[in-house]
Amino acid sequence: MRKWFWPLLTAVLLAALFYPWPGLPPLGSFLLYPTSPLQIDYAIKGSSSLPGTHTDLEIHYDERGVPHLFAQSDTSLAFGMGFTHARDRLFQLEMLRRTVRGRLAEVAGAKALESDRWWLKFEFEKLAQSELERISQEEPQLAAMFKAYADGFNHYLEQLSPGEKPLEFHLLGFAPSPMKPYAPLMLIRYMDKVLDYSENDLKFSALRNYLPDSLIEYYYPWQSPYARFPIYPEISKDSNAVTKGILTDYVSRGDFPKAEVKRERNNELGSNNWAVAGSRSATGNAFLCNDTHLALALPGTWYEVHQVVKGKATHGFSIPGSPFIISGFSDKVAWGMTNATWDLTDFFALNTNAENQYELDGQWVDLDQREVIIPVKDAPADTFHYYQTYFGPATTMDGELLATRWVASESTGNEMLAFYQLRQASNLEEAYQALLNFSHPPQNFVLADANGQIGMVTSGLAPIAPVPQRGIIAAKQSQQRLDFYHLGRKLKVLRPEKGWNHSANQTQVSDSLGPYLNSIFAPTARGRIISQHLSENPSVSRNDLKALHASVEDGEWPLLKDFVVNTAPASFKKTLADWDGKCTEKSVAATLYNHFKWLYCDSLSHLLIGHFDFQPPAEHLFYLSATQDSLPTKEAYLKPGELAKAVWQSSKRQLAKTLGAEMEAWQYGRYHRIHFKHITGLEALSYTAFPAQGSPRTVNVSSGLPGTHGPAMRSLVELSDGPPKAETVLAGGQSGQPGHPHYTDQITNWYEVKYYPVKWVLDAEEGHWQYSIHFR
Amino acid sequence: MKKQDFQFALLHLSLIFGGLIFESLLYFFAMAALVGFLPRSARSWLYYLLLNSLAMAIALYLNPPQPGLNQSINGVLGIESLPYWLIVALFTVLVGSLVSYSLNLPLRATASKKREFQR
Numbered sequence: 065m066r067k068w069f070w071p072l073l074t075a076v077l078l079a080a081l082f083y084p085w086p087g088l089p090p091l092g093s094f095l096l097y098p099t100s101p102l103q104i105d106y107a108i109k110g111s112s113s114l115p116g117t118h119t120d121l122e123i124h125y126d127e128r129g130v131p132h133l134f135a136q137s138d139t140s141l142a143f144g145m146g147f148t149h150a151r152d153r154l155f156q157l158e159m160l161r162r163t164v165r166g167r168l169a170e171v172a173g174a175k176a177l178e179s180d181r182w183w184l185k186f187e188f189e190k191l192a193q194s195e196l197e198r199i200s201q202e203e204p205q206l207a208a209m210f211k212a213y214a215d216g217f218n219h220y221l222e223q224l225s226p227g228e229k230p231l232e233f234h235l236l237g238f239a240p241s242p243m244k245p246y247a248p249l250m251l252i253r254y255m256d257k258v259l260d261y262s263e264n265d266l267k268f269s270a271l272r273n274y275l276p277d278s279l280i281e282y283y284y285p286w287q288s289p290y291a292r293f294p295i296y297p298e299i300s301k302d303s304n305a306v307t308k309g310i311l312t313d314y315v316s317r318g319d320f321p322k323a324e325v326k327r328e329r330n331n332e333l334g335s336n337n338w339a340v341a342g343s344r345s346a347t348g349n350a351f352l353c354n355d356t357h358l359a360l361a362l363p364g365t366w367y368e369v370h371q372v373v374k375g376k377a378t379h380g381f382s383i384p385g386s387p388f389i390i391s392g393f394s395d396k397v398a399w400g401m402t403n404a405t406w407d408l409t410d411f412f413a414l415n416t417n418a419e420n421q422y423e424l425d426g427q428w429v430d431l432d433q434r435e436v437i438i439p440v441k442d443a444p445a446d447t448f449h450y451y452q453t454y455f456g457p458a459t460t461m462d463g464e465l466l467a468t469r470w471v472a473s474e475s476t477g478n479e480m481l482a483f484y485q486l487r488q489a490s491n492l493e494e495a496y497q498a499l500l501n502f503s504h505p506p507q508n509f510v511l512a513d514a515n516g517q518i519g520m521v522t523s524g525l526a527p528i529a530p531v532p533q534r535g536i537i538a539a540k541q542s543q544q545r546l547d548f549y550h551l552g553r554k555l556k557v558l559r560p561e562k563g564w565n566h567s568a569n570q571t572q573v574s575d576s577l578g579p580y581l582n583s584i585f586a587p588t589a590r591g592r593i594i595s596q597h598l599s600e601n602p603s604v605s606r607n608d609l610k611a612l613h614a615s616v617e618d619g620e621w622p623l624l625k626d627f628v629v630n631t632a633p634a635s636f637k638k639t640l641a642d643w644d645g646k647c648t649e650k651s652v653a654a655t656l657y658n659h660f661k662w663l664y665c666d667s668l669s670h671l672l673i674g675h676f677d678f679q680p681p682a683e684h685l686f687y688l689s690a691t692q693d694s695l696p697t698k699e700a701y702l703k704p705g706e707l708a709k710a711v712w713q714s715s716k717r718q719l720a721k722t723l724g725a726e727m728e729a730w731q732y733g734r735y736h737r738i739h740f741k742h743i744t745g746l747e748a749l750s751y752t753a754f755p756a757q758g759s760p761r762t763v764n765v766s767s768g769l770p771g772t773h774g775p776a777m778r779s780l781v782e783l784s785d786g787p788p789k790a791e792t793v794l795a796g797g798q799s800g801q802p803g804h805p806h807y808t809d810q811i812t813n814w815y816e817v818k819y820y821p822v823k824w825v826l827d828a829e830e831g832h833w834q835y836s837i838h839f840r
Numbered sequence: 841m842k843k844q845d846f847q848f849a850l851l852h853l854s855l856i857f858g859g860l861i862f863e864s865l866l867y868f869f870a871m872a873a874l875v876g877f878l879p880r881s882a883r884s885w886l887y888y889l890l891l892n893s894l895a896m897a898i899a900l901y902l903n904p905p906q907p908g909l910n911q912s913i914n915g916v917l918g919i920e921s922l923p924y925w926l927i928v929a930l931f932t933v934l935v936g937s938l939v940s941y942s943l944n945l946p947l948r949a950t951a952s953k954k955r956e957f958q959r
Contacts (some may be wrong), residue, residue: 099865
């Protein structure tokens with residue numbers, strides 16, 4: 065018996081190591097050295113020579129881990145982009161692809177099923193394949209770049225041993241998958257989901273269960289009087305000439321989504337961009353600034369890159385999954401963006417019969433039922449049914465069969481062509497023409513060129529109805545499905561007379577077009593601060609622009625100051641009255657003001673709609689409260705001043721409870737923190753939350769409590785006859801690998817609004833590199 | 841120690857080291873098995889443990905654990921006192937030694953029978 069002891073012990077140990085324990089990473093590969101994460105090689109210093117088909121390509125990484133790609137052709141460049149994205153953002157790209165393909169549950173388990181079902185019904189993988197076929201015919205060079213991008217990605221994957229895959233794969237117990245050439249066309253849909261998918265129409269129909277139409281119109285106006293602060297004042301008509309739209313007749317049977325308190329505190333997305341023409345700048349050159357507000361995640365959305373093809377350079381921020389620079393500059397033109405914030409989703413309630421048919425133009429049409437089997441980790445596979453209809457994919461929500469029509473789910477434009485042509489544009493006009501190819505997610509593009517000219521164009525598709533409408537549409541007629549119109553030729557101002565422009569996600573125009581864009585736009589606070597600074601300064605310098613990026617002045621304070629100070633308890637009055645509106649870490653007034661605002665808005669919303677998760681636009685509520693003596697509710701009128709006084713008392717109690725009894729200790733940095741979370745949510749891979757300045761209403765925005773959204777990058781570009789002088793900073797770092805020296809190395813500078821000078825290198829021999837890759 | 845024993849120890853060390861650095865569990869187990877089978881004579885448990893420890897130390901010296909990565913994994917595992925690389929080293933040495941020793945046992949049995957026969 066004794067002779068079997070050791071073999072038995074070995075067998076038991078091996079069985080334990082290789083048994084798939086639920087909730088644990090595969091222990092065998094995680095704990096045995098040859099395949100453990102200890103094999104991960106960060107490779108930040110030195111060089112390597114790899115076999116590869118693109119021998120004209122060199123990739124050199126600088127001290128921030130920014131890759132500088134030198135290639136002799138566009139396809140080699142795309143190959144290099146695929147390679148370097150895989151090298152630094154492999155897990156992020158895997159999760160993005162799985163998300164859009166509806167294959168997340170396969171590795172994340174049943175909790176991801178809802179997401180998978182949502183994505184699968186749009187059939188984005190199939191759509192991307194057909195788009196690639198179309199592009200192969202129309203723009204073969206572009207299609208070749210997509211293929212080369214996927215080849216570069218897969219080339220990196222092939223030379224990766226099991227142990228070298230990023231840590232997250234070890235923890236979750238699966239391997240990265242190869243990329244298909246159509247993936248870049250599929251992945252842009254993820255940004256569509258983040259930026260232009262809206263369920264407001266669903267909520268408007270459910271809102272009628274809570275408020276009469278008159279109050280919906282009052283609290284959710286098509287355009288708030290205070291919001292008439294447009295991006296394009298030059299092409300806006302009389303601000304009083306706002307055409308109203310209609311609320312559809314449809315009333316939901318229940319709440320959508322289910323009525324639960326889900327209001328996130330101060331959590332709003334947004335971005336800033338602005339440009340100053342040479343005629344108004346201190347150097348005589350055009351300046352362009354951009355900061356896009358997205359999730360402060362690890363890794364972040366953006367990946368900085370320098371591309372040189374046959375001596376022609378472009379620098380800027382790419383998104384993993386795309387071979388192109390999305391926000392950036394060449395030596396001739398610069399471009400940056402903010403989200404246009406349009407509602408590009410329509411919902412149709414289908415009238416169905418017992419024979420699985422729906423009504424269309426007075427006839428019954430068969431529902432085209434589709435079935436998908438979704439693999440689920442540690443659980444049986446899920447069978448998902450949905451229908452394809454004339455109005456888009458349909459699923460049952462709250463007992464109603466609703467079809468979703470979304471701009472992103474139809475093949476309509478060629479966003480990548482826009483970025484491809486931007487690289488080659490030599491002046492403002494050519495850059496504008498390039499952007500007319502861009503269809504979604506619609507963006508406010510700011511432009512500048514080396515001749516000192518600037519411009520702004522909002523490029524994208526929008527469904528335009530004969531009369532603007534919101535709410536679920538009871539589908540009957542085929543004409544209810546709207547055509548999409550490209551508004552890039554209408555919404556633009558090139559070479560503005562005032563010599564500067566800006567956008568901060570507010571409405572594009574203050575006229576009848578506004579309601580057609582059908583959106584709840586971002587508050588105007590940031591735009592007001594930017595506009596004020598640029599309009600008051602006839603000779604704008606680089607430092608002025610940096611100061612504007614760093615501004616933590618709350619743009620709503622001038623509107624609310626009297627209301628806030630007058631209603632505040634005596635012990636708060638002086639602190640608030642003396643406050644300059646700046647949300648700095650040390651400010652106590654910033655804590656009082658921001659907590660009061662959030663609580664006031666929440667309380668007023670609760671009085672109006674209870675726990676239903678569709679708060680009226682906060683800026684409009686504050687505008688009404690600051691300017692009206694009384695506000696209507698379903699039962700009676702309420703006095704905003706009295707509500708504010710009650711809210712101040714609650715606010716005082718809450719702050720004392722969370723921050724201590726002494727008001728001196730209520731410094732904003734103790735109340736408001738920023739937390740960079742890893743995309744898996746694992747705290748150990750996240751960046752510890754730290755005290756932070758800024759608010760959702762400051763240019764240097766910090767949204768959420770704790771702050772989880774903010775400027776995902778900042779860039780400042782000056783174009784002249786010579787090389788561009790640019791500075792950038794990324795929220796986080798270049799690498800997506802936890803523990804990598806470039807994983808979080810830019811966070812300190814990012815928070816202090818410091819920048820890194822961009823290395824404008826045209827020849828690889830000129831640079832000082834930390835790590836180089838050659839292909840032989 | 842006989843010259844032949846020393847030569848075999850070197851061979852074993854090379855095989856174990858090879859099993860570690862080839863970044864494949866198949867190689868790792870194949871090498872561990874080979875070490876157990878070669879030569880056709882019995883070895884003690886301590887012998888395998890020492891060789892595996894030495895090979896592991898060399899591998900870690902040549903490819904030192906990345907501090908940031910170690911810290912992240914320790915955070916995920918919720919272990920502060922024992923670095924992750926040490927846990928991996930211990931498991932790898934233990935498993936490698938056990939596999940070799942267990943596969944060496946039949947040889948040990950054969951060898952003892954042979955000795956009995958010679959007597």
